Amino acid sequence: MKTLYLRIVATTIFVMLLSSVLAFFLSNIYYHYYLKPHNDAKVTKMAVDVQTFFEKNPSLDVDSYLQFVGKLGYQLYIVDSDGKGTFYGGSFRKKDLSSKVIEQVLSGEVYHGINQFPSRLFVTGFFDNVIINTIGVPVTVNGSPTALFIRPNLEVQFGEMRIFFAFLLLLTILLSILFVVVSTRYIVKPIVKLTEATKKISKGNYNIELNVHRRDEIGKLANYFSKMTKSIEQLEEMRQEFVSNVSHEIQSPLASIQGFSQTLQLKNLTDEQRKHYLSIIEDESRRLSQLSKQLLTLASLDKEEGIVDRETYDLATQIKQVLFMTEWNWREKDLAIDLELEPVIITADQKLLHQVWTNLITNGIKYSEEGGTLSLKLQSIEGQAYVEISDTGIGISEKDLPHIFQRFYRADKARNRKEGSSGLGLAITKKIIEMHSGSIQAISEHGKGTTFIIKLPLTP
16 A cells, blocks of 8 residues: 555455454354254244144145245245145245155154254355255144245235345445545545655655644644754754854854964064964964864763762862862962851762852852952752852843853853853853753843852762
8 A cells, every 4th residue: 555544544444354254254153053052942843833724724825825825925845745845935946855864754743944054154054945944844634644844925024124124234335335434535635744844844844733732642742743843953053053052163263363373474474473473372272172072072072961870979079179170260360268168968970069069169269350249158958969150250141041051152242252251161061061960040231240050869
């Protein structure tokens, strides 16, 4: 099958036909093992009643009587001891009857042809109008022993019902096929939409509206497909923005290095000018090196998400170590340090968290004015390490605050570039904290400083 629609239609019709065949087969078994003895007994009783009527009315006109019985809806065959037989009522499909059976009935035995009728696959014996599928009883006609064989004439007794049920069955099958064809199109339609949407996505078109309002599995699939499409679109936008940002960040220092290198080739430069240009080249090279390291760090964190080398240690001691490492920087700006560090034992990746505190403390020092204050607080609250790092620096504007953890985002682009920032530090910080199942939040007011609040579980 080339399409799911045709496959479902063909499969459903096949199941319907197979079910019908199996149902008939099982009904046939049910008839032969349960209903056939019951039918045999009913027809036998009727045959015995005819036999009794013959015995009570010896002067009866046999031919007229049997014709009358045949018109009532029975098939009869009467045969005398000389083998002369006559049929009444509807004709039998097969009229072969062994002489042994006739002799048995003539000798006084009752022939149970219905009960003894052989079982056949897919043929319900009650409807097979052959002469061996009858009940035979002995009767006396004009003083002579005679054998009477009788069975219901189903064509007369159930003719209209048979036509009705045949029409009902045919109509049911045709309507079922029609409804299968229509309903299957309704089932498959959302899948066709999903297929078309997938083709559009493969071509880079993410602006897709499925409009599938269903609550079943296909509706859920369409809903998740729409969410997946939006995620892919956002990912593609982030990828393009990332490539653009990386290209821009690399291009700027490279252009500076290239330009000042060409300037250094001029012969009329003083020693002071040469030293100045060389210092600029050195700064730009350092900036490129820092950008390269941060990109490698981000790539490593993205690739190895969830792989954290945990160990148990005192978080307060680690934060003090980072503060001492940056002592020269905050002393140069004459910053006041406010420490409230409770001993907190945590199980985490010591190297990764060391980078978190380095990034945040360095940022606090960098953007603080001279004579400002840098505050560090640590305490344990309900199984979590609660860290606050605050500064009294330039702060972050309200419109920039929601974006500061995005890669390459810089609130004050001119100032950050001058400071040598790549816009990756806070993105790395957030990534590491999320790898530890923690959270980070920034509270800031432009011109009044910034506070970073970090929550980390004490144990994984």
